[in-house]
Amino acid sequence: MPNSPSSNDDVLRDQDALRDQLVAYLDGELPDDQAEAIESRLASDEAMREQLQGLDRVWNALDGLPKATVDDSFARTTIEMATVEAERDLAAMTAALPVQQRRRSYAMLGACVGALLLGFTFVRAAVTNPERQLVANLPAVYAVDILQEVSSPDFLRKLPDVAGPLLARADDDQLAEDLSAWQTVADGDTATRRAWVAELSDNDKAKLLEAARRYRRDLTPNRREAVDDAYEQIAVANDRDSLMATALAYESWLATQPASDQSRLRQMSENDRLAALSKLARDAERRNGRSLSAADSAALRNVVQSLAGTPELTRLAKIAEERLEWFEKRLESEDLPEDRMKQGKRMLGMFRGVLEWQEKSPAFAVQFLAMAAEGRRAWPSLQSAAELAEIREQAQTDWRTVEKKLIEALSPAGQKSIMLTTNESRRRERLVEFVRRASRGAMRSFDHEEFFASDSLTDADRHTLLGLPTEQMRKRLEELYVERVLGGFDQRRIPDPFRGGWPGRGGGDRRRDRERSSFQGPSGGRPAGPGRGREGRNPDATEPPPERGRRGPGLFGPGGRGSEVPN
Amino acid sequence: MSVSESTIQRYTHADPDVRLMLRVRDDDAVAFEELMLRYQNRVVSVIAHLIGRRDMAEDLAQDVFLRVYRARKRYVPGAKFSTWLFTIANNVASNALRSMSRRKEVHLQPSPGETGANPLELSAAAASALMPTRQADNAELRDAVQRAVATLNERQRVAVLLAKFEGLSYIEIGEVLDMTPQAIKSLLSRARGKLREALEPYMQHGHVIDPK
Numbered sequence: 158m159p160n161s162p163s164s165n166d167d168v169l170r171d172q173d174a175l176r177d178q179l180v181a182y183l184d185g186e187l188p189d190d191q192a193e194a195i196e197s198r199l200a201s202d203e204a205m206r207e208q209l210q211g212l213d214r215v216w217n218a219l220d221g222l223p224k225a226t227v228d229d230s231f232a233r234t235t236i237e238m239a240t241v242e243a244e245r246d247l248a249a250m251t252a253a254l255p256v257q258q259r260r261r262s263y264a265m266l267g268a269c270v271g272a273l274l275l276g277f278t279f280v281r282a283a284v285t286n287p288e289r290q291l292v293a294n295l296p297a298v299y300a301v302d303i304l305q306e307v308s309s310p311d312f313l314r315k316l317p318d319v320a321g322p323l324l325a326r327a328d329d330d331q332l333a334e335d336l337s338a339w340q341t342v343a344d345g346d347t348a349t350r351r352a353w354v355a356e357l358s359d360n361d362k363a364k365l366l367e368a369a370r371r372y373r374r375d376l377t378p379n380r381r382e383a384v385d386d387a388y389e390q391i392a393v394a395n396d397r398d399s400l401m402a403t404a405l406a407y408e409s410w411l412a413t414q415p416a417s418d419q420s421r422l423r424q425m426s427e428n429d430r431l432a433a434l435s436k437l438a439r440d441a442e443r444r445n446g447r448s449l450s451a452a453d454s455a456a457l458r459n460v461v462q463s464l465a466g467t468p469e470l471t472r473l474a475k476i477a478e479e480r481l482e483w484f485e486k487r488l489e490s491e492d493l494p495e496d497r498m499k500q501g502k503r504m505l506g507m508f509r510g511v512l513e514w515q516e517k518s519p520a521f522a523v524q525f526l527a528m529a530a531e532g533r534r535a536w537p538s539l540q541s542a543a544e545l546a547e548i549r550e551q552a553q554t555d556w557r558t559v560e561k562k563l564i565e566a567l568s569p570a571g572q573k574s575i576m577l578t579t580n581e582s583r584r585r586e587r588l589v590e591f592v593r594r595a596s597r598g599a600m601r602s603f604d605h606e607e608f609f610a611s612d613s614l615t616d617a618d619r620h621t622l623l624g625l626p627t628e629q630m631r632k633r634l635e636e637l638y639v640e641r642v643l644g645g646f647d648q649r650r651i652p653d654p655f656r657g658g659w660p661g662r663g664g665g666d667r668r669r670d671r672e673r674s675s676f677q678g679p680s681g682g683r684p685a686g687p688g689r690g691r692e693g694r695n696p697d698a699t700e701p702p703p704e705r706g707r708r709g710p711g712l713f714g715p716g717g718r719g720s721e722v723p724n
Numbered sequence: 725m726s727v728s729e730s731t732i733q734r735y736t737h738a739d740p741d742v743r744l745m746l747r748v749r750d751d752d753a754v755a756f757e758e759l760m761l762r763y764q765n766r767v768v769s770v771i772a773h774l775i776g777r778r779d780m781a782e783d784l785a786q787d788v789f790l791r792v793y794r795a796r797k798r799y800v801p802g803a804k805f806s807t808w809l810f811t812i813a814n815n816v817a818s819n820a821l822r823s824m825s826r827r828k829e830v831h832l833q834p835s836p837g838e839t840g841a842n843p844l845e846l847s848a849a850a851a852s853a854l855m856p857t858r859q860a861d862n863a864e865l866r867d868a869v870q871r872a873v874a875t876l877n878e879r880q881r882v883a884v885l886l887a888k889f890e891g892l893s894y895i896e897i898g899e900v901l902d903m904t905p906q907a908i909k910s911l912l913s914r915a916r917g918k919l920r921e922a923l924e925p926y927m928q929h930g931h932v933i934d935p936k
Contacts (some may be wrong), residue, residue: 177913186894186909214927215920219888220865222873225768230759235786239756239793294754347754382740385758389743393736513770708919 179209183216252448263581291369292350296343297388298365300401301372303408304387305380308427313391313400316407320434322441325407325573335405338400416572449594453571457595460566465519469555473529474522475516476548481508520596523559527589530580556585563588604636613641725763727802741805749796756796760789763806767813773873774817775824784820788813807896813902814882821878865927872922880915883908 181187182195199206259646291298307313317324342350357365376384391400409420422430449457464470488501488681529552532545564572575587614637623628733811735742741762767788768799772781791812797845801918802808873881886892886900894912 173910173913173917174916177909179917180913181894181909184894184912186905211920211924212916215872215916215923216888218865218869218923218927219873219884219919221869223769223866223870224765224771225772225778225781226765227768231764231768231782232757233785235760235789236757238786238790242790242794386740389740393743577901617744693919 161409171309175205176208176212177210179205183209183213291366292347292354294372295350295354295386296339296392298369298372298406299342300388301338301368301376301384303404304384304413305376306407306423307387307391307404307413308430309387310390310394310400312431313403313407314396314433314554319431320407320438321547322438323434325411331407332402332409339401339405340398344677373557385427414556450568452597453567453591455569456566456568457563458593460562461519461523461592463598464523464559464562468556470515470519470522470526472551472555473525473548474512477508477512477515481505481512484508519594520592523563523592524589525558526552526559527585530585560585562590563592567591603635603638605631608634608638608642613637648695733803735801735804739801739804742801745792745796745799745805746801748793749799751796756793759792759805763809764789766807766890770810770813770889771817772879773850773885774814774881775820776874777824777900780820784816785813788816791816795839802897804892804896806890807892807899810886810892811900817882818878868923868926872919875918875922876915879903880911880918883911884915884919887912 178187179196182192184218187195199209260416297304338353341353345353354362354365372381374386391397391423392403394400411422414422422433425433484501485505488498488505495500511525515525516522524526529548532549564575575584576592608614609622614622618637622633736746741759744755744759748759764785768781768785771784771788772778775781775784788809789869795812823932876884882901883897886897887904892900894908897903897912899904901911903911
């Protein structure tokens with residue numbers, strides 16, 4: 158019995174629906190769940206597989222359709238027709254104006270449409286003339302090498318932060334020149350570009366033509382499209398000039414690297430390349446030691462000396478003084494076992510020593526301020542978390558004042574070295590490093606004869622010095638220099654507080670600590686002031702501090718956070 | 725219909741040809757030339773297959789690019805550039821087909837003069853193609869494919885050409901033809917069903933189906 162019409166229709170509808178799904182599956186247009194359903198059915202339905210293969214075969218057969226190609230005359234004639242239309246537009250615009258306005262406006266309209274006509278005229282010729290093709294593609298040709306290294310504008314935006322030290326090594330003047338040239342060719346119309354090319358030296362022209370050859374012949378069509386695309390993305394970005402400056406600086410650095418490294422970087426993904434460049438930048442910084450010029454070193458020393466006694470540098474010392482007085486009183490008033498009393502006095506001696514450094518050495522005070530701004534516990538056992546937070550906030554405010562003065566004192570190159578990073582903490586660390594080096598460099602820059610003749614010495618001093626044997630005179634000059642110019646002690650003897658260089662904490666010189674000559678001076682030291690406890694200082698005060706982590710009762714302040722006292 | 729700023733940004737960022745067209749909008753003649761070089765062959769090919777006349781296709785393709793040039797100041801990137809361009813190309817081809825139809829000029833399958841084959845040769849080709857084990861050579865298959873495409877109606881042809889040679893999605897083809905993606909799915913399915921009817925027997929069993 159034949160099928161009924163309605164069932165035939167149903168079958169056809171089902172067949173149409175199946176074909177719809179199969180075609181959409183081949184085109185990748187099915188949602189995932191429907192695609193999976195098709196795949197499941199294909200595994201077991203041979204008829205369906207044959208249908209799918211049939212549709213696919215036929216689709217592939219369409220590749221046999223002839224493909225048209227047009228010659229150069231197509232673009233040329235099309236552009237000529239567009240030019241004719243532009244001329245007609247100009248004529249129509251001017252004809253519609255009243256006579257007086259027409260005369261005034263023609264120049265303006267003519268300039269606008271004329272520029273377009275000029276551009277089109279040159280483009281028309283550019284289709285067949287290789288030199289004019291160079292002009293047409295000039296921005297991409299000019300930067301063809303670097304555009305191959307740039308994966309995206311975002312890569313260029315991230316680059317200064319992760320690899321600033323590498324980019325800073327570029328020659329600023331040359332970069333400015335290259336950027337200006339690129340801006341000229343990118344913004345210029347065809348006539349401007351032709352004029353720019355014509356004014357190049359023979360050597361530069363040859364380089365440009367070589368770049369054009371690389372662009373046109375050495376690059377595959379895909380690579381050329383990638384270069385054009387990279388240029389397009391930069392050209393339309395709001396921060397176009399900044400991106401191009403970064404690209405040129407990157408190219409300048411890249412040119413100094415071995416070809417194998419350049420190739421390796423080029424093949425990496427954008428994220429991997431940024432990570433690799435970041436590591437290279439850190440390695441370069443460590444190797445170069447972030448050099449400080451002699452002029453900047455001297456400038457920093459002067460500024461640091463001028464900051465002595467300012468509220469920014471004395472505030473922490475005043476807080477510490479109050480805390481130490483409280484600590485001292487508690488030690489005296491509490492009935493502690495002998496060993497704990499001894500330990501407490503040792504700590505007190507240590508803290509007093511640091512306080513004296515702060516008071517005597519502005520350079521140390523600057524470093525101490527930086528450490529407080531970082532939130533580091535400058536006075537273990539003496540500060541609670543709440544106090545630390547309050548101190549940190551004030552220290553950050555004070556640091557910003559100090560930082561500004563320090564940076565202003567530097568040369569442009571020195572400032573650039575500091576401002577390489579926008580990260581506040583890293584900038585602070587870098588500046589402190591400079592201050593330390595500058596202050597340690599004071600003795601390196603010491604000149605005996607110059608100091609002898611300076612105003613720091615009186616005639617009586619000079620008379621006394623001249624009575625000494627040569628070697629003793631030289632030594633005495635150094636002592637006087639430390640006493641009168643360096644505030645009483647040699648910064649070289651002060652450890653780095655950032656590296657835990659408290660007296661006896663391992664970062665300092667234990668032999669020096671025992672001699673304690675760094676702030677007393679070789680002449681026997683200054684007389685102890687009242688209430689400072691220097692005369693009563695425990696000779697063992699520079700022994701190692703108590704072991705960390707063992708906590709005692711709250712002798713050392715509220716909250717007990719600082720109770721790092723051995724039981 | 726106005727285009728949202730986010731759509732404009734999306735296509736500007738993602739499509740280099742959109743960025744070129746924005747430069748054309750700003751009267752950058754170099755960008756206009758670049759766009760032409762990228763698309764001229766493709767536009768001529770699509771139009772040639774749509775109207776079945778290679779000789780007219782170049783003129784019509786020029787018309788397409790001139791329309792692009794005239795529309796440059798009003799250009800807003802609301803789609804991929806190729807979608808916009810082939811919408812214009814489809815309009816131009818449709819208009820041409822209509823006027824050709826009015827003048828009774830339409831003959832979508834290649835005439836004997838165009839392929840170089842005369843009816844005797846075509847019969848011989850068909851006869852030899854009846855041999856079950858025979859596979860078509862390239863020239864025969866090319867002719868068969870052209871005939872198969874000629875069996876499609878205008879919309880089916882546009883959809884097939886844009887999907888096959890321009891890689892447009894159903895959504896994008898829908899924008900060109902002013903149809904929904906679901907309608908495009910059905911359209912392409914029917915078109916490929918017809919192509920399969922026209923071609924697969926030829927490919928499997930070696931005979932040509934008359935497109936009449």
